[in-house]
Amino acid sequence: MEVLICSAKKPLWKRLFALTDKLLCRKKNRYMSVNTNLIANRRVLLKAVKKYGTFGSVIVIIDVGSFADWQSIAEELEKAVKGVKICLVSESDSEAVEAINSLSSLCGYVREKQLSEMYADVIYRLCSRLKTICGGIAVTRYSSVEKIIPYCDIYYIETVKQTHMCSIVHKNGRDEIRAEISKLIEELDARFRLARASTIVNLSAVKAVKNSEIFFPDGSSRFCTKKYLPELIPAVTKAEAIL
Numbered sequence: 001m002e003v004l005i006c007s008a009k010k011p012l013w014k015r016l017f018a019l020t021d022k023l024l025c026r027k028k029n030r031y032m033s034v035n036t037n038l039i040a041n042r043r044v045l046l047k048a049v050k051k052y053g054t055f056g057s058v059i060v061i062i063d064v065g066s067f068a069d070w071q072s073i074a075e076e077l078e079k080a081v082k083g084v085k086i087c088l089v090s091e092s093d094s095e096a097v098e099a100i101n102s103l104s105s106l107c108g109y110v111r112e113k114q115l116s117e118m119y120a121d122v123i124y125r126l127c128s129r130l131k132t133i134c135g136g137i138a139v140t141r142y143s144s145v146e147k148i149i150p151y152c153d154i155y156y157i158e159t160v161k162q163t164h165m166c167s168i169v170h171k172n173g174r175d176e177i178r179a180e181i182s183k184l185i186e187e188l189d190a191r192f193r194l195a196r197a198s199t200i201v202n203l204s205a206v207k208a209v210k211n212s213e214i215f216f217p218d219g220s221s222r223f224c225t226k227k228y229l230p231e232l233i234p235a236v237t238k239a240e241a242i243l
Contacts (some may be wrong), residue, residue, distance in 0.1 A: 001126075003034040004051040006045050007063035007089075012112070013038050016061055017088065019116065023123045032059075040066070042073055046080060053081030059107065059126065064090040071095075071102065078105050086121055089115070101189075137168060139175045149175060151189060155205045155216040157181070159198040169220065193232050195224040203235050 003020055007013040007149040020034040020128065035052075038224035039045045045060070052058045058081060064070050077084050088099055108122030136150040142164050159181055160167050164181045185192065185200055195201045199222055201214055207217040212229055214236075215221045224232055 001032045001057040001059060003032060003059045004039055004048055004052070005035070005061045006039040006066070008066035009063060012063055015115065019119055020123065023120055031169065035180070036081065036103070042067070045047045045073065046076065049077055049081050049084060053084065057083050057085065059085045059087065061087050061089060064088050064095055069135065071098065074103050074105065078103070137177065139177055151191065152204065154202045154203060154217060156195070156222055157200040157221070158186065169218070171217065193235060194228050195222055195229065195232060197201070200234070206236050209233065209236050
């Protein structure tokens with residue numbers, strides 16, 4: 001998900017950019033990245049939203065004080081890109097009611113004087129909601145979401161040796177993401193378990209288990225270490241896949 005910041009006021013744009021970048025780094029959220037271009041007019045904004053909207057979702061931060069026609073801009077963005085999310089930054093609350101009543105894409109309304117605390121809450125909520133609605137792992141390219149691999153399609157995830165990447169093996173092939181197994185396992189639901197320090201398996205996708213070898217529908221297999229086998233076997237037994 002790309003975050004585009006739209007303001008004709010360079011100091012405010014810099015502040016919004018720095019705050020967004022800091023929040024996303026702190027959350028270590030690989031689904032979201034902030035665009036480095038200052039977007040100061042309607043034409044450039046629409047072009048950027050259409051570009052990134054073809055790869056994935058887009059969040060647009062609009063400085064209301066820079067655009068008297070902010071409402072028509074927002075409406076145009078809603079028509080141009082399905083799923084665009086808009087956050088308005090304003091010096092007052094005078095436009096809030098109008099925005100809430102007219103914009104289905106509105107995801108936040110932030111008072112400029114309370115930027116740090118209010119803006120952080122909007123971004124954190126979006127991070128959380130994005131993970132929930134995705135229902136899978138996002139594969140990114142050029143800082144945008146290229147596709148989502150649903151949890152139910154995943155067979156296993158393993159570390160790519162001597163890199164900071166993980167390989168996701170699923171029913172439609174294989175993809176790579178930048179992630180650490182130890183942190184990734186904390187984000188996944190209960191169907192995922194560690195088979196070894198470098199491998200996560202999807203229990204619902206296990207076709208069979210023989211001794212310590214785990215077999216998957218695509219014919220591939222992975223070994224489970226003695227450390228994790230006592231936890232994994234009972235869970236797989238429920239799927240009647242023990243040989």
